[in-house]
Amino acid sequence: MVDFARVQKELADCNRDMAISGVSIMLHGNGNDLSHLSGTITGPLATPYEGGTFQIDIRLPEGYPFEPPKMQFVTKVWHPNISSQNGAICLDILKDQWSPALTLKTALLSLQALLSAPEPDDPQDAVVAQQYLRDYQTFMGTARYWTETFAKRSSIGTEEKVQKLL
C-alpha cells in the first residue's frame, strides 16, 4: 500500500515553495489517483534547457516510499541521461540508490540538477551521449532547439505533439 498520508504531505510541502524551487507536483490529469502524479520542473538557468518547462510523469509503486517512484519525462528533451525516444531517465536515486528518506521533491530537484550537469559516461541515450562528447556545439544547438520546440508551449500542446511523435 502506498503511504498516501505521506504523499499528501509531500504534495503540500513541495508546492508551498514552488516559486523558489522551480519544481511542483500535481495529480495526473486532474484525476484523484494519488499514485499517479505529474511533476513539473523549470529548465535551469545558463543551460540549453533555460526557459523551458518540463513535465514528468510520476507513478508510485505499491511499496512507496520504500520503493522508488517511477519517473519519466513527458516533455521531449535532448539530454545524454534521458531517452530522446521515450523520456526514460537514468538516475541512480531512482534505482538502487533510492532511500525512503528521499521525497518526490528531492527527486525532481535531482532531475533539475541532472539537466544542469549531464553524466555522459552513464548514458540513457547513446546517440545523445556520443554527440555530447564528440560535438558539443551541435549538442547544445539540438538541446536548445528541442527546448524551444517542445518545452515552451502549453503543456497540453506539448503532449499532443509528443503523441504525434511517438
Add this chain to the structure above:
Amino acid sequence: MEVFLSSDEEDYYYYSDRDDALEGLDVEEDSYCQPKSVASCQVITKESLLIAQREELHRVMDLLKLSEQHARTLLIYHRWDAEKLIAVLVEKGKDQLFAEAGVSMVEQKVDFSLQSSSTIMCNICMDDIPAKEVTTMDCGHCFCNNCWTEHFIVKIHDGQSRRIRCMAHKCNAICDEAVVRNLVSARHPDLAEKFERFLLESYIEDNRKVKWCPRVPHCGNAIRVVDDKFCEVECACGLQFCFSCSSEAHSPCSCMMWELWTKKCKDESETVNWMTVNTKPCPKCYKPVEKNGGCNLVSCICGQPFCWLCGGATGRDHTWSTISGHSCGRYKEDHEEKSECAKRDLYRYMHYHNRYKAHTDSFKLETKLKETIEIKISILESRESTLKDFTWLTNGLNRLFRSRRVLSYSYPFAYYMFGEDLFWGEMSKEDRELKQNLFEDQQQQLEANVERLSKFIEEPFESYAEEKVMEIRMQVINLSVVVDKLCKKMYECIENDLLGSHQSTIHNIAPYQSKGIEKASELSPCWISKADDSDAFLQSVSNIQGGTTEPGWPSSSPNLNGNGCSSRKRARKALGDGLFDLNLPA
C-alpha cells in the same frame, strides 16, 4: 613376456625384474579415503552449516573484538574471505575496513526511548511518533519502528537480506540484524525465518570457497575447499564435480572448453549443418535430396532434376560446366569450397566426438565390472591358493576407471586445443602441428595401455590356474603403474607444453589426482558434536544480540564462554598464524 611399448618408453614400463619397485603396490590404494590431518575439501551439511560459519565469525570477532553481527557484516562484504579482510585491515586500517563494509559504531547513541514522554518526527512517514516506538541504528539514524519494518520487509523480499542498508539517504551502514529480526518477526514471523536462513546461507552463497553440491535433486550439502578453487571434489552424496564450474568433473578439459563442448554436443545445429551439407530440398516436391557423386546436377525421386548449387529446377542435359536452360552462374564450383569447409568442420567434430563417446560408453560398461570383479575375488579367495591378497585387482579397476575418464575428456580438450574456436590465432600452423603430434602420441599410448588394462581385468581368470593368475596380476600391476604415469604426463604436457603460462590463467585445469577425485571429509568431529545444540546456541546468540545495545563482543555471556571457548582458542591460534604470515617477506 610381451613388450607393450616401443623401446623408448621401457624406462618406466616393466618393473617386474626390479622387485623393490613393486614393493608396496599391493597396499590398499584407497587408504586416502581415511580422514587426513589436512583435508583439502570438506562437506558442509545442513547440520554443520552453522558450525562452519561460526569458525569464520569467531576468528573475526576475536581479532577485532566485535559482536557477531558486525563480524558477519564484514565477512559478507568480503565474501567470507577472512584473509582478505585481514589484508584490508593491515593495509587500510580499521576505520576504513568498517566504513567500506557498512559497520558503524557510534560511541554513544542518543537513546530516544528513554525520553518516554516526548515524540519524535519520523522523516519517512512524516508523522510524530512516541519515543518508545522509534529505533536508532548504530549509524545514529532514527526512524519509527513501522517504517523500519516496512523497509526490512521490502529488502528481504528483494533478496537483499544480507546487506540491508540504513534508510537514510547515502548512509552506507548495514542495519543491526537483531533489530531486523525483532521488528520483522513481530509482524511477519515467516519472513523473519527467511531472513535467518538467508543470513546462514550467505556463508555458502557469498563464499568463494564454498559451493552447493550440484546434485539434482539437491542433497542439501555444500563443499568447502581449503585453497585450490580449481579442483574436482566428491560430495558425501557421491557426486563428483568440478568445483570451479559445478558441472561434472571434466579435467583435463578446462571449464571453458567443457562448456563449449557440452553446448556443441547439445546443439542441433550440427545435424542441421549435416543436412545443409548433404541434402537439398527438391524445388518441386520439397523432399530432401542427397547428392551423390561429384556432378552438381541432381535428380529427385519425383523425377525433377535441379541444380545442387542454387536449388533451382533445371533441364536434364548438362556438361561439367553448364546445364541446359539454366545459368545461375554458381554451377562452376564457387560454392563447393564453403560446403567443403562445413563438411570438414563436421567431420572433425565427429572424429573427436566419436572417441569421446566411445570412452564414456566404455566407462559406463566398466562400472558394472565392479560387481563382476567382487564375485571373481570371492571365488579366488575360496580357492586353496597362496594368493590371498587381491588389492592389486581393485586397485587396477580403480586405475582403469580414472584413466578412462581422463582419456574421454582428453578428446574435447584436443578438439578445442587444436581447433579454430580458441587458439587458432595464437599458434603458427607448424607450432600447432608439432603440439598436436606431441599430444596425440601421448593420447595414443594412454589409450593403448588403458585398453590392455581393461582386457586383463575382464579376463575370466577366476577359472585360471594359479600360475596364470599370477601372470595376470603382474600385468595388471604393471599396467596400472604405466597408465598412472601416462595420465600424469598428459596433464603435465597440457600445462607446460600446450597451454603455456598465459593461457593457463584462462584455462584452469584441475590438477591430476593419481588417487582419484578427493572425497570431501566431514567437518571435524569436535565441531560436529557441538552442532547438536546449535539451535540453542543460535538462540542464545540472538538473545544476547537482541538484549544489548552495546556494540562489541558480549563477553559476559556464560553460554558463549561455556560452549565456544575451545573453538575460540583454536580460532585465535589459526588467526595468529595468518597474521604472522602477512608479516613475512613475500
